[in-house]
Amino acid sequence: MKHEKKVVLITGGSRGIGRALVQGFERAGYLTAACATSRESAEQSGADLSFQCDVSDVQQVKTGLSLVQKRFGKIDVLINNAGASGTNSLDPETDDNLWHHIVGVNLNGPYFMSKYALPLMPDRTGKIINVASVLALKGVPDQTAYCAAKHGVLGLTRALSHAVAPRGITVNVVCPGWTRTDMAQGRMQELGLTEESLKTSVPIGRFIEPSEVAQLALYLASDLASGITGQSFTIDGGVLA
C-alpha cells in the first residue's frame, strides 16, 4: 500500500545522530523507518517501522528493504547514517578484520542500501543523504579504514548523483565534526581526551548536537533543495574552515 505521507528510511536510527534524524523527520510529518544491528536496538529509534539489518550484509539489506516496501510501498528519502569507527592497526602481524568491518559498514552499507532502495524511490522527488564525516575531507594517522571509507562515501555520493540525475533523484552528503554521541564518547576515551578540552579546538566553542545534523538533512530532503546534488556539507563548528 502506498502512503500519501513521505517515507524516510534511516540506517543506524537507534542512537545518536540516527535517533535525532528519526525524531526530526517524524516532527516534520514523515513516516519513519529505521534499522540497527539488533531488533532491540532498532526499537530504541521510536520509528514507525524498526527492524534489524546489518547494512554491510547485502542479503540483510535486501530483506530489510522488502519490509519497508511491504509496510509503506516506497522510500522518498534514504539516509545512510549507520557508521562504525575504530583504530585499525598497520602492524603486519595483525589481521584485517577491523578494516573490513569499518569499510563494510561505512562504505559498502551506503552502496548496498542505495542500489537496492533506488527502485523504491520516486522519480523527480527522491533524495539520498549520506552521513560521512570531516574525516571524508582530511586524514588522521590511526584511522586509515574510517578515513578511507568516509572519503569513499564522498566519491560514491558524487558518482551516484550523476547516475540518478536523469531520474531527478538527488544525492548529497553531510560531513559532521565532533557531534555529541556514543561514537564521539568512544573516540574521546580512545584519545584520553574530554569534551571540555576538545571543544576549545572548535571555533564555535562547542560540539555539534545530533539535532543540528538532523536539521541539515531535513533541508536537503526538502523541495527547497531539489537543485542541489552531488554536494558535501560540512557541519563541524568551523574546524575545517
Ligand SMILES: NC(=O)c1ccc[n+]([C@@H]2O[C@H](COP(=O)([O-])OP(=O)(O)OC[C@H]3O[C@@H](n4cnc5c(N)ncnc54)[C@H](OP(=O)(O)O)[C@@H]3O)[C@@H](O)[C@H]2O)c1
Ligand atoms: N559523532 C560524531 O562525532 C561523528 C562525527 C562524524 C561523523 N559521524 C558519523 O555519523 C553517523 C552516526 O554516528 P553516531 O555518532 O550517531 O554513532 P553512534 O552513536 O555510535 O550510533 C551508530 C549507529 O549506527 C548503527 N550501526 C552500527 N553498525 C551498524 C551496522 N553494521 N548496520 C546497521 N546499523 C549499524 C548503530 O546501531 P546499534 O545501536 O544497533 O549499535 C547506531 O544506531 C556515522 O556514520 C558516523 O560515522 C559521527
